[in-house]
Amino acid sequence: MNKLKKITIEDVAEHCGCSKATVSRVMNHDKRVRPETVDIVMKAMAEIGYHPNSIARALSAGKTSAVAVVVPDNWQSQPYYIKLIDAIEDVADSKGYHIILKRRKYIDSVIELVNQKRVDGMIIRNMEASDKEKNLFSKMERIGMPFILTGQPVQDYPFVKVDNIGGAREVASLFVELGYKKILFISGPEDHIDSMDRLAGFRVGLAENGFDLKNLFIERGDYTKESGFRVSKKFFENKSVDAVFAANDRMALGVLLFCRERGMTIPDELGLAGCDDNFFAEFLTPSLTTVKPPMYEIGTIAMESLIRMIENRDRPNIKIILPTKLMLRDSCRRK
Amino acid sequence: MNKLKKITIEDVAEHCGCSKATVSRVMNHDKRVRPETVDIVMKAMAEIGYHPNSIARALSAGKTSAVAVVVPDNWQSQPYYIKLIDAIEDVADSKGYHIILKRRKYIDSVIELVNQKRVDGMIIRNMEASDKEKNLFSKMERIGMPFILTGQPVQDYPFVKVDNIGGAREVASLFVELGYKKILFISGPEDHIDSMDRLAGFRVGLAENGFDLKNLFIERGDYTKESGFRVSKKFFENKSVDAVFAANDRMALGVLLFCRERGMTIPDELGLAGCDDNFFAEFLTPSLTTVKPPMYEIGTIAMESLIRMIENRDRPNIKIILPTKLMLRDSCRRK
DNA sequence: TGTTAATGAAAAAACGTTTCCATAAGTAGA
DNA sequence: TCTACTTATGGAAACGTTTTTTCATTAACA
Numbered sequence: 001m002n003k004l005k006k007i008t009i010e011d012v013a014e015h016c017g018c019s020k021a022t023v024s025r026v027m028n029h030d031k032r033v034r035p036e037t038v039d040i041v042m043k044a045m046a047e048i049g050y051h052p053n054s055i056a057r058a059l060s061a062g063k064t065s066a067v068a069v070v071v072p073d074n075w076q077s078q079p080y081y082i083k084l085i086d087a088i089e090d091v092a093d094s095k096g097y098h099i100i101l102k103r104r105k106y107i108d109s110v111i112e113l114v115n116q117k118r119v120d121g122m123i124i125r126n127m128e129a130s131d132k133e134k135n136l137f138s139k140m141e142r143i144g145m146p147f148i149l150t151g152q153p154v155q156d157y158p159f160v161k162v163d164n165i166g167g168a169r170e171v172a173s174l175f176v177e178l179g180y181k182k183i184l185f186i187s188g189p190e191d192h193i194d195s196m197d198r199l200a201g202f203r204v205g206l207a208e209n210g211f212d213l214k215n216l217f218i219e220r221g222d223y224t225k226e227s228g229f230r231v232s233k234k235f236f237e238n239k240s241v242d243a244v245f246a247a248n249d250r251m252a253l254g255v256l257l258f259c260r261e262r263g264m265t266i267p268d269e270l271g272l273a274g275c276d277d278n279f280f281a282e283f284l285t286p287s288l289t290t291v292k293p294p295m296y297e298i299g300t301i302a303m304e305s306l307i308r309m310i311e312n313r314d315r316p317n318i319k320i321i322l323p324t325k326l327m328l329r330d331s332c333r334r335k
Numbered sequence: 336m337n338k339l340k341k342i343t344i345e346d347v348a349e350h351c352g353c354s355k356a357t358v359s360r361v362m363n364h365d366k367r368v369r370p371e372t373v374d375i376v377m378k379a380m381a382e383i384g385y386h387p388n389s390i391a392r393a394l395s396a397g398k399t400s401a402v403a404v405v406v407p408d409n410w411q412s413q414p415y416y417i418k419l420i421d422a423i424e425d426v427a428d429s430k431g432y433h434i435i436l437k438r439r440k441y442i443d444s445v446i447e448l449v450n451q452k453r454v455d456g457m458i459i460r461n462m463e464a465s466d467k468e469k470n471l472f473s474k475m476e477r478i479g480m481p482f483i484l485t486g487q488p489v490q491d492y493p494f495v496k497v498d499n500i501g502g503a504r505e506v507a508s509l510f511v512e513l514g515y516k517k518i519l520f521i522s523g524p525e526d527h528i529d530s531m532d533r534l535a536g537f538r539v540g541l542a543e544n545g546f547d548l549k550n551l552f553i554e555r556g557d558y559t560k561e562s563g564f565r566v567s568k569k570f571f572e573n574k575s576v577d578a579v580f581a582a583n584d585r586m587a588l589g590v591l592l593f594c595r596e597r598g599m600t601i602p603d604e605l606g607l608a609g610c611d612d613n614f615f616a617e618f619l620t621p622s623l624t625t626v627k628p629p630m631y632e633i634g635t636i637a638m639e640s641l642i643r644m645i646e647n648r649d650r651p652n653i654k655i656i657l658p659t660k661l662m663l664r665d666s667c668r669r670k
Numbered sequence: 671t672g673t674t675a676a677t678g679a680a681a682a683a684a685c686g687t688t689t690c691c692a693t694a695a696g697t698a699g700a
Numbered sequence: 701t702c703t704a705c706t707t708a709t710g711g712a713a714a715c716g717t718t719t720t721t722t723c724a725t726t727a728a729c730a
Contacts, residue, residue, distance in 0.1 A: 056716035391686035
């Protein structure tokens with residue numbers, strides 16, 4: 001096997017009869033090098049096909065130009081994670097950073113990345129926070145490695161998140177406007193913060209539009225399609241409502257499937273709305289009204305902030321909440 | 336701002352009164368170091384909280400333990416890319432590798448990764464091959480950096496791909512079995528290899544099941560939902576068929592939407608099948624029969640092969656074609 | 671003409687590892 | 701007791717950059 005000789009800065013120096021230092025200065029646009037020398041060096045680099053070794057650079061500079069992005073294990077269930085990552089990559093590329101992708105299940109590997117100084121910073125989609133994660137956060141804080149949360153605030157760490165409360169409030173306003181008098185809210189699993197926020201916002205929205213909260217019913221699901229089906233089956237046995245608002249689209253899909261089986265037509269007999277603008281929402285029959293989180297914006301702002309933290313070595317206290325967008329589709333209509 | 340003093344191998348050496356070399360040997364499980372010394376060093380490392388710097392390691396070893404994964408720009412449209420990435424990460428983590436994710440649009444950045452020796456290898460989902468990509472491939476070959484294609488074979492480079500021909504053949508077999516006598520195939524954009532393979536396989540499958548190819552009609556789409564709609568609208572103006580096979584699910588969705596508008600019931604008046612098992616296929620009404628590509632397996636095999644190439648420094652000629660799975664759903668039924 | 675200041679570039683140190691080479695101590699065989 | 705071989709370790713070079721220091725040359729000035 002032919003062993004390729006590596007081309008280093010030394011070869012360039014030799015080829016144009018100057019020192020490594022000069023070549024390095026040319027590469028880094030140091031203005032103290034004479035223009036003609038610059039030309040000579042540039043030409044030499046092109047001629048012998050030199051490219052600086054980024055690892056050596058990183059070691060010398062103490063900066064890797066890489067950031068880790070941590071997503072939930074089931075990122076598959078939410079295509080908006082792709083938007084989040086796209087946004088992060090768009091910013092990253094324009095600033096010369098690379099992103100190392102990790103699922104939460106590989107948190108040990110993420111911790112190693114930090115310990116071994118393999119990344120300059122991190123963006124974490126933290127939907128829950130285990131002890132391991134909390135330790136990680138405090139360690140990063142301690143060693144001064146910047147990071148930003150994009151799920152939920154934890155302690156006093158920087159975050160960029162969705163305004164779940166505001167989004168649900170808009171749905172409430174819509175539901176009242178459409179004339180719904182009795183409403184069912186299907187929550188997520190116990191204590192899930194997103195779901196709690198959505199319920200809180202929904203309540204506020206209903207109340208401020210003159211809806212009597214006595215007519216708001218609440219059932220608990222677990223975010224799965226099946227739970228949406230199950231909950232509605234149980235609920236509709238002895239009660240009825242005008243509309244259902246589910247804490248996510250998967251459960252709303254469950255409700256829709258139940259109605260289809262039961263022969264209840266949507267939106268005529270029942271209004272329906274979900275959250276997340278999941279991939280199928282647009283293609284269901286009827287298409288599903290839902291609350292769309294601004295994932296691209298979150299990714300953009302998170303990455304821009306992170307880079308600022310990395311490069312300025314300061315620690316601006318980023319705490320940003322971004323508004324959702326109500327996607328009004330066919331699953332709810334004036335009563 | 337408090338400047339954290341970095342803890343290096345030198346500190347460990349000092350702390351336990353031995354040399355850096357010995358500490359290094361302990362970390363790398365060199366058996367030539369006395370067991371008691373190992374204990375001392377291990378304890379010292381734990382006590383002062385030492386973690387080796389991965390960048391320094393990479394420089395010294397000439398190995399980054401990172402691989403680049405390149406996906407199409409519109410990976411958003413195909414959730415199976417997530418499965419591909421998950422598989423790659425699963426293998427990567429078990430072998431101590433990290434993955435750097437890049438979209439194809441940032442190919443320049445990918446090229447830099449290679450030039451700057453920032454990764455040990457690459458997995459590329461190449462659905463088409465631009466000149467830039469071809470140059471990249473040949474450069475990687477030249478400098479001896481391993482890579483694997485997971486889209487289409489190019490020249491003689493290693494690849495792992497889907498058996499599009501076989502998948503389409505199964506659909507053909509199904510269609511004949513269901514009693515369809517006249518069939519429309521909607522192709523992808525001109526010369527798209529996946530689409531061509533699917534058509535070829537479909538033809539073979541029909542013929543070998545005794546179907547008269549005179550009754551196979553072919554129209555060209557461009558993979559979008561809209562083109563599926565448009566093509567069917569135009570086709571059904573003056574012809575009719577028993578079933579449609581579209582080269583992807585998005586176009587099949589277009590056909591479905593057209594039928595819904597036109598009042599043609601699926602599967603009673605028209606059988607329908609697509610390719611890809613896209614996210615919505617399962618949730619459409621009726622749910623869509625489709626050909627599911629084995630993306631997880633592709634990712635697994637690609638990454639395992641890549642690691643073998645990286646670590647063994649040999650170049651086994653990987654050329655693997657994996658079978659699809661027919662997802663039989665409600666959109667086609669016996670005539 | 672001699673002193674000082676500014677400039678361009680070389681040499682050397684640093685970044686934090688791994689690895690090669692040397693050495694000292696210990697063991698075994700004669 | 702000598703030689704030869706192993707074993708555990710230390711010292712130093714290497715990996716390929718950047719950055720600091722040093723030095724030599726030229727320009728400027730009195």
